[in-house]
Amino acid sequence: MARSSVIPAPMEVRPAQGQDFRLGPDTAILTEPGSARARHIGQYLATLLRPATGYQIPVLDADLAGATTTGQERGASAATTPGTAKAISLRLGGGGLGPEGYRLNTTADGVSVRADAPAGLFAGVQTLRQLLPADIESPTPVAREWTVPGGAIADRPRFPYRGAMLDLARHFHSPDEIKAFVDQIAAYKINHLHLHLTDDQGWRIEILSWPKLTAGDGGSGVDGAGGGYLTQAEYADLVAYAAERYVTVVPEIDMPGHTNAAQVAYPELNGGVAAAPRTDPEVGYSTLRIGDEITYAFVEDVVREVAALTPGPYLHVGGDEADATPDGDYRTFMRRIIPIVERHGKTVLGWHEITKADPPASVVPQFWGTAGAHPEVAAAATRGARVLMSPANRAYLDMKYTPDTPLGLDWAGYIEVRDAYEWDPATQIEGVGEAHVLGVEAPLWSETVRTLADVETMTYPRLPAVAEVGWSAPDRRDWESFRRRLAAHAPRWTLRGTAFHRSPQIPWE
Ligand code: IFG
Numbered sequence: 311m312a313r314s315s316v317i318p319a320p321m322e323v324r325p326a327q328g329q330d331f332r333l334g335p336d337t338a339i340l341t342e343p344g345s346a347r348a349r350h351i352g353q354y355l356a357t358l359l360r361p362a363t364g365y366q367i368p369v370l371d372a373d374l375a376g377a378t379t380t381g382q383e384r385g386a387s388a389a390t391t392p393g394t395a396k397a398i399s400l401r402l403g404g405g406g407l408g409p410e411g412y413r414l415n416t417t418a419d420g421v422s423v424r425a426d427a428p429a430g431l432f433a434g435v436q437t438l439r440q441l442l443p444a445d446i447e448s449p450t451p452v453a454r455e456w457t458v459p460g461g462a463i464a465d466r467p468r469f470p471y472r473g474a475m476l477d478l479a480r481h482f483h484s485p486d487e488i489k490a491f492v493d494q495i496a497a498y499k500i501n502h503l504h505l506h507l508t509d510d511q512g513w514r515i516e517i518l519s520w521p522k523l524t525a526g527d528g529g530s531g532v533d534g535a536g537g538g539y540l541t542q543a544e545y546a547d548l549v550a551y552a553a554e555r556y557v558t559v560v561p562e563i564d565m566p567g568h569t570n571a572a573q574v575a576y577p578e579l580n581g582g583v584a585a586a587p588r589t590d591p592e593v594g595y596s597t598l599r600i601g602d603e604i605t606y607a608f609v610e611d612v613v614r615e616v617a618a619l620t621p622g623p624y625l626h627v628g629g630d631e632a633d634a635t636p637d638g639d640y641r642t643f644m645r646r647i648i649p650i651v652e653r654h655g656k657t658v659l660g661w662h663e664i665t666k667a668d669p670p671a672s673v674v675p676q677f678w679g680t681a682g683a684h685p686e687v688a689a690a691a692t693r694g695a696r697v698l699m700s701p702a703n704r705a706y707l708d709m710k711y712t713p714d715t716p717l718g719l720d721w722a723g724y725i726e727v728r729d730a731y732e733w734d735p736a737t738q739i740e741g742v743g744e745a746h747v748l749g750v751e752a753p754l755w756s757e758t759v760r761t762l763a764d765v766e767t768m769t770y771p772r773l774p775a776v777a778e779v780g781w782s783a784p785d786r787r788d789w790e791s792f793r794r795r796l797a798a799h800a801p802r803w804t805l806r807g808t809a810f811h812r813s814p815q816i817p818w819e
Contacts, residue, residue: 315798316440317774318499318781319791320465329417329460331396333442335365337420340372342402347428350554352400355435359442364451372399396420398438400431410501411466414438416458430466432556433499437463440497444801469735471698471749472780473502473560474707474773476765479509479571480591481536481756482528483765485544489551490762494769494808496555498777503552504560504626504659504751507540507616510570510588510596514539515561519611522575529571532757534589545619553621560659561616564628565609566635566643570596578604591757594633600643609647617654625651630661630678641667648673659698665690674748677739678702680722688741696748699735705776707754707768711811717758718768727796727813731775732789750780763809770803770810771796793817 316323339356342348352369359367398421405411405426412425412434423434441459445452474495476483483491492503507515512529516539528539540548549559573580573596574587581599598605617625627647632640644660644667651658652672658664662675665686669675671694675687680703691697700706702722709725710718723729730752736744752773759765774796778787793816800818803810812818 315795316437317792317795317799318467318778319786319795320437320463321783321786322464323461324463325459325461326417327460331416331418331421331458331460333359333363333365333456333458334396337365337367338397339367339369340397340399341369342400343371343373345402345428348400348402348431351428351431351435354432354554355398355400355438358435358439359446361450362446362448362452363456372401399423400435402426402428402431405430407464407466410470410499411464412437414441414463414465416441416460416462418460421458429501429556432496433465433467436497436499437465444798444805447802447805449805467499467781468783469747469749469780471502471751472500472777473504473698473749473751474500474769475504475506475700475751475753477506477509477708477754477756477759478514478540479506479512479531479564479568479756481531481759482512482514482538483756483762484538485540485548487762487765488548491765491769492548492552492555492557494766494806495773495777496557498774499781500773500777501556502558502560502622502624502749502751504562504753506562506564506753506755508563508571508628509568510593512537512539513571513575515545515563515616516541517612517615518542519615520576520608523572525575529574529587530589532589532591535760536756542615542619549619549621558622558624559620560622560624560626561620562626562628562659563612563616564630565647566598566600566640567594567596567630567632568628569598572598572608576608579608594631597632597634597639598643600635600639605643606646606650610650613647613650613654613656617651617656620656623657624659624674625654625656626659626676627651627664628661629664632663637666643667644669662687662697665695669695671695674698676700676751677742678706678753679739682738683740685741687739691742691746695746697739697742697746698748698751699738700751700753701733701738704730704733704738705750705752707752707772708757708759711772711813715811717764719755719757725772727771727775727793727815728789730772731779731792733779734784735779750776752776766809767811770808771799771813771816772811774799
């Protein structure tokens with residue numbers, strides 16, 4: 311039964327016998343009158359349903375479609391439109407489940423998705439997509455019944471930030487590959503895409519005031535492959551594409567370490583000595599020069615341009631593995647650049663080493679450790695900081711599944727699907743409880759990753775596991791239920807052409 315395969319697991323599911331809804335050739339999508347966002351979501355849903363059903367699936371403003379809303383209680387049952395058959399309605403208001411929550415009610419007359427905000431409608435659409443048979447993912451028509459199981463779902467996320475990260479620096483992923491990745495992660499209610507744009511091997515975002523950063527393709531990737539960069543137009547286009555799928559882009563400019571590519575392009579950032587281009591995967595050898603004023607002029611220009619291109623609230627300053635930066639200098643640097651980012655209207659994200667600089671509570675440390683205790687992160691949480699959880703032994707998608715996984719690394723250990731699933735962000739670090747957790751993020755570092763198929767093989771099925779960890783309440787999820795539900799997703803990925811690791815832990819359908 312499709313209902314039992316929804317990932318992430320919804321908060322509340324109440325089946326209703328005899329209330330299944332069957333999509334038909336005349337099914338319409340009715341959207342909140344006057345809401346362009348709701349209409350765009352309706353059109354997005356229609357593009358998901360048309361290929362496999364072969365139906366026209368018109369998208370109409372609910373009132374223009376003559377929906378029977380006169381006198382009747384709006385939204386209690388699906389809006390039905392005289393003259394046409396049943397409908398899927400996407401309505402705003404009356405959800406009462408927060409900015410991403412939604413209510414999805416299915417009767418024989420239609421499906422009603424109700425949410426307080428467009429993001430909730432979008433989340434409900436992803437659930438509806440999974441309530442339909444897996445064949446709905448077919449790019450070509452499938453002659454079959456398209457049934458949505460009757461009943462009511464009420465749902466909302468446990469944490470507001472569920473993210474995935476692509477490392478464009480070690481290997482550049484093209485805009486089309488990134489868009490395909492966004493389409494896939496949106497299906498699991500992941501709502502942030504962190505782009506690691508700069509590192510020792512490459513600088514991947516055009517900066518108009520420092521044009522040499524992306525001359526020569528921004529430097530090649532690891533092993534000399536994977537050069538390239540995003541023009542500002544391409545970055546802006548990606549941001550808009552992701553926003554249409556309720557995914558917020560989080561750009562990362564890694565500093566003061568991981569800066570070799572910038573110092574290859576601009577020797578003045580390296581005391582006048584051009585750094586040597588690097589295509590090896592080593593880390594921890596580069597640092598900006600903390601005592602040089604040009605360093606802060608550089609940071610100001612880069613932050614200004616990237617912040618201006620980024621409507622989302624976050625700008626990630628990296629801060630990891632600054633082994634070549636003395637601790638005192640690291641603190642000096644962070645205390646000077648955090649205000650620069652905040653002055654440009656962004657909330658600072660940084661890898662958890664940033665807590666060494668005693669940053670203000672507004673700064674979000676991204677935890678990537680493997681230990682269960684980290685006093686400086688716990689101290690930051692005590693001061694009011696919220697922590698983004700990316701424990702490397704749970705959420706790092708570049709870790710091998712097992713020793714014989716061709717791609718990936720193993721410094722944090724092997725991560726099979728169960729390892730990515732059986733952890734809890736609120737008990738991962740001593741002293742960092744539920745109220746201190748902003749959410750979860752699964753980074754995919756690209757030292758060994760090349761193609762989109764490589765990205766997908768490392769991402770699926772572990773990202774859906776992390777997505778459920780970030781969305782579903784602890785009492786709504788357990789490994790036995792997850793592995794069975796996950797099994798039903800294989801046909802969906804296959805129909806979509808998405809590569810995935812056929813983990814022996816899963817009873818694949
Ligand atoms: N650590 C480095 C990454 C990458 C990773 C590969 C962080 C925050 C190891 N920093 O993870 O640049 O090399 O697993």
